[in-house]
Amino acid sequence: MGMLIKYDLKGNFKKFFIMLMIMAILNIALLLKVNAGSNGMNSIFAGLLVTLNVVFNFAALLICLNDFQRELYDDRAYLTFTLPVNGKQIIGSKVISTFIWLFITAALSVIFILMLLGGTGEINFSLLKINQNIVMQIIITLVYMFIDSFIFICLAYFAMILPKMANLNVKLGKFLGGLIFIGLMVGLTYVNVKICVVFPKEMVINSVSGVSVRIPASDGMELFLVTGKETMINIAGFIYSVVLSVVLFVTNSYLVENRLDIK
Template identity: 30%
Template sequence: MSKFLQVEFGRTAKLFLGLILSIIVVNLLMYPTIAGLSESNTLLQGLAMSFLVVLMFVLNLLFLFMIISYFRRDLYHDSRYLTFSLPVSSKGYLGAKLINSVFWIIMLLIGTLALNYAAMTYTFGAAEINTFFDYLSNNIISSPIIVVLFILYSLISLVFTLVLMYFCIILSKTLFRSNRLGYFWILFYILLSSLLEYGISYISRTIPLFVMANNAEFRWITMTEELAVNGGMLNDPNSLTLFTGISLVSLFLYTATTILLFVLSAKLLEKKVDL
């Protein structure tokens, strides 16, 4: 899998690096535009800001489209014969695709956050930014533990989403050989994601076991009527705290479902997909 991962990284690096840099540049251009709007709200500046917002949306949409497109192309384009002639198992192929996609998404997030922080510090001053983060740490984020759990939950959710998309694309290829009919994967994804999200949310509410972080204290509790469940997150509607708990049941179900979908995708790719 490592050799195929190197090949996959090599053929996607130029495109994704270009998209990430484009998104970052457009993001940075918004700061002087916002500063100009705050000083003198002219029609030209308003149009420029609107253009940057639309361009940012299009670039992010293109980033997601290319992640999906690189996977679909291996199943429908003529290059699939070369790809699947390589000495790599179906699990190794899916694993390399997944690692490569997660890597570029994380690079986009890290790059955007880091340069946004630098741009905000330059625009508003270090004192203002430190005051903002102090407010977050004191009022919005309950403790570092819950932040770590939230990052873990977000990472598992990201992998779950990608694996589910891969599964739906492979399922569509199994049922429809035509490239056009292959776009039925979108319908499969909407249906399966809705059913799985509802099922996981329902079970999480039925078995309300959460990990709580309060003043850096790690403890186990069950849900009370004063707390509301939002997906796999637990929130207190009477508090400004952003995350008060993470559902252990939800974490387990997302992880187990992701593994199951990954195994099923590999089996379908190996046994059922007609190249």
């Protein structure tokens, strides 16, 4: 699987190098504008900087997903999907390489946002002074974000694989895959919300008091919520997300290994 990851990273290196260079140049330009502008303009440029980083992180995800879809329909599909490796290794390598690029893009975004919050164009390390409870909040938040991203990626893979199994052409396959993805995303999110309503108990990590479990006064609609001092996560919804991520990964691996007809 290591060779597959290396192959994927090498294939997207040029794209990401260009994208990250453009991202860095635009961030530096906006930071210079923030430091040189008036208070009113500072807010505008700061907002643009944050928006810019969100857009580039989403673009990084789209590049990786598009690479998987292109590989399904290009000639190199025969090479990739007929290698002497199992489906779990193929899907696992794709997911890991995607997360590597997402991590690099997100890390660069964090650096520039810390520079923005520092107010002087330098990284404000004082923002990183945290206690044990805040560390737990950050870890839980990152784990939840990882699982949600994993589900999003695997669901996108699943929506791409199904049209290919039906031997549809590229345009029709992309269109149908998009409809499948939207439909499944809406349906699975609806199920998650219903689970959280039926089982509203949530885990709360407070930056001062630590971890506790409670039943919220509301209808238990918070799947995941971060406030100034608290991180709240619905326990049943979290378990559902973990199970769903495993099911999607196993399903994609099985389809790639046993049901994908590469011609």
